[in-house]
Amino acid sequence: MADYAKTAAGVLKGVGGEENVQNLVHCATRLRFVLKDDSKADTAAVKAIPGVVTVAQAGGQYQVVIGNDVPEVFAEIGKISKFGGTESAPAEAGPKGSLFTRFITMISGIFTPVLWTLAGTGLLKAFLAAAATFGWIDTAGSTYLVLYALSDAFINFLPMALAITAARYFKANEWTSLAIAGALLYPTITAAVGAEGLTLFGIPFTMVSYVSSVIPIVIIVWLQSHAEKFLYAKLHSSVKRFLTPMIVVLVAVPIVFLVIGPISDLLGGWLGDGIGWVFSVVPWLGGAIMGGLWQVFVIFGLHWGLVPVFQIEFQTTGQMLLIAPVFAAVLAQAAAVAGVWVRARNKNLKSLAAPATLSGFLAGITEPAIYGINLPLKRPFAFGIVGGAIGGAIIAMGGVFSTAFVVPSALALPALLGNGNMWFLVFGLGAAILIPFLMVVLIGFKEPAEEAPAAVATDDVEITSPVDGTVVPLSEVPDAAFASGGLGEGVAIKPASGAVFAPFDGTVVAAFPTGHAIGLRSVNGAEVLIHIGIDTVKLNGEHFTLHVTSGQEVKAGDLLVEFDGDAIERAGYDTITPVIVTNGDAFPAIGDEAAGPVAHGDPLFLAVAAHVPDAVAVN
Incomplete structure (x- = not known):
């Protein structure tokens, strides 16, 4: 566990x-x-x-x-x-960073808390729509009425949810933010949408719909946060607690009705029309971009910038053309890792590919597949991009769209049913799945060499001391993460010299340019991290000389790193060196720890394997 x-x-x-x-x-x-x-x-x-x-x-x-x-x-x-x-x-x-960087950070901070509820209720709405399409439920009955309310309420009142998350992000009073959002969604206000002759303090304005909106509430809460800081500083302490929300609401809501709302509605309309134009004039191009590049956006976390665009498109057009090709992108990467699962001979690779395939297909969570398999193997990731681009182009050419925000996956496909040309959807998804799967299986990839099983070990591994020095218990390391065993079990050494040697025969799995830490895997599967000093990463490699590279085979006693301990200590850093086992699932305990002075090559401790009990013979 x-x-x-x-x-x-x-x-x-x-x-x-x-x-x-x-x-x-x-x-x-x-x-x-x-x-x-x-x-x-x-x-x-x-x-x-x-x-x-x-x-x-x-x-x-x-x-x-x-x-x-x-x-x-x-x-x-x-x-x-x-x-x-x-x-x-x-x-x-x-x-920090550029305007775009700050925008991405803000969007992820505001939308993250509501993502799963938005996706979950959207999936319920998709299933309900599918049931209605196939005649499985009476749309005139009370059951449908209740279920529709359950599935549609959250996205309908989305501005109120975003009022809370935006207030927390901008450090505004969230209850005042809710009061503003409530005013935007008040029944008599929503009933006045599109009405003519409306005035506010004698100023004519046009009421727009704030149902399911995103931009107005985020902008006004940002302005609210600045207004509250100003009013708290200027008003007397005896009245500022109740006068501040009164003034903010009295000023903020009219600003939304007169300025922010109409402008965001206009811009949203342009954006919706622009998306509609692309997907009607050159739909294959829009679909290919979304289907091919979506997973690239995910790698860099940039996909968050498109989340509000999905919602704006839905608010202005009642549909999401942009999200349909993303199904192809997700299923293509899942299919690519499925191809790895089928073709790989490496047992460890197969064991990783199996759950990654299921996670990608069923839940739309592709990070385990991308980071754990497809991207390191290179070709499967590239094949997934090809399949996603072709599948996304076909889906977009069929005018397929979603009427609910969902996390694209096989389970969420009901969100697309009945929306657009279903044959194009079938062919697009088929291409997205079959192309990368067949490319991986037929063309193949460079498979890593078989490694010793990491989850189950049969032999204990002797770890020798990598440095000359004095052994101290890990609990005495002046760092809570190491001392608590949170990073792994082991011991620490106070170095007496400035050289680090391989503690066993194995492979260098992580040789970092800074030289302050090195990760090794023994031929028996024990994974050990040697961390030279505390917080020495801040030295950016100064006073360290690295003698090995990642992937290099080493023998016990080979020189790995040299360091200037005196210079490191003069710079204000402790040189105490934790030596820990990082794959605790395979080696959950240590034993036979050394004590006192040790020289490199002396026994340091035993990495105790998670032995599998012998099978019981049945007569």
């Missing part, structure tokens, strides 16, 4: 500790950090943490890919810091 607490502690330490985190949210599969100083993040240590798939840095965010268990890890971070838990702490000084 995954140890979410250990993963959380390790990740928080690896990004530089709570003090280096400016903001944290999570999406479907990854923790999205905005760090105060990216150079303080120890990517080597983070990647070595059990439960972490990989690390990606894009859009001004340090993204730790976890997979389907990301909400549990996020919750555990909330137990040991002010971040995580049930919501994200707001940024202290706003996100």
Whole structure:
């Protein structure tokens, strides 16, 4: 069973500790950090943490890919810091980087908390629409009425949900934000949409619909946050608590009705018309771009920039043409990893491909497939892009669209049923699945050599000391993540010299340019991280000389790294060196720990394997 607490502690330490985190949210599969100083993040240590798939840095965010268990890890971070838990702490000084980077960070921060509810109710709406299409439910009956309300209410009142998340992001009063959103959706207001002759304080205006809208509430809550700071500073303490929300609501709502609403409605109409034009004049091009590049956007976390576009298109046109080709993109990568599952001879690769295939097809979660298999193998990822582009082009040519926001997957296909030419949908999805699957199976890929099983080991592994020095218990390391065992079990050594040697015969799996840490895998499958000093990643390689590269085979006693311990200590860093086993599922305990002085090559500890009990003979 995954140890979410250990993963959380390790990740928080690896990004530089709570003090280096400016903001944290999570999406479907990854923790999205905005760090105060990216150079303080120890990517080597983070990647070595059990439960972490990989690390990606894009859009001004340090993204730790976890997979389907990301909400549990996020919750555990909330137990040991002010971040995580049930919501994200707001940024202290706003996100860093370019305007586009800040936009992506803002959108992910505001939309992440509502994503799964939006997708879940959208899926329910899709199933209900499919049931109505096939005559499985009486659309005039009360059952349909209730189910439709359940599936449509959240997206209908989406501005109220976004009022809360935007208020938390911009550090505004969320109850005042709800009051503003409530005014926009008030029954008598929605009933006045399109009415003529409306005036506000004598100023004529046109009432537009705010049902399912996105932009107006985000803009006005941002303005609200600035207005509240001004009013709190200017009003007397005896009245500011109730006068501030009164003034904000009194000013904000008219601003939306007179300015923000009409402008956003106009721009949204143009955007909807533009999307409609592309998908009517050159639909294959729009579909190919969405189907081919969507997973590339996902890698860099840039797909968040399109989430509000989906919603704007739906609000203005009542349909989502953009999201239909994304089904091809998702299923194409799932099909590519299915091809790996079929063709691979490497047992470890097969064991990874099986759950990644199911996750991609059924849930639309492709990160395990992309980061764990398709991208490292290169060809399967490229074949997936080809299949997604061709499938997306065919789907778009059939004018297929969705009437609900869903996470594209096989389970969410009812969202597309009856919307557009279904033959094009069938052919498009067929192409998206068959092309990458057959390309992977027939053309193949460069398969990694068979490795020792990581999840089940049959032999204990002796780990020798990689450095000369004095052994100290891991609990005495002046770093909570190492001392708690959150990064793995092992011991630490106070070095007496500046050389690190291989503790066994094996392979270098991670040789980082900074030289401060190195990951090794023994021929028996034990994975060991040697971390020279505490927080020494901040030295950016100064005082370290790396003598090996990733993928290199080494023998016990081979020189791995040289370092200047005196210079490191003069720079203010402790040189104590943890030596830990990182694949705790295969080697859950250590034994026979050495004590006192050791020389490199001396026995340090025994990595105890998770032995499988012998089968019981049945007569």
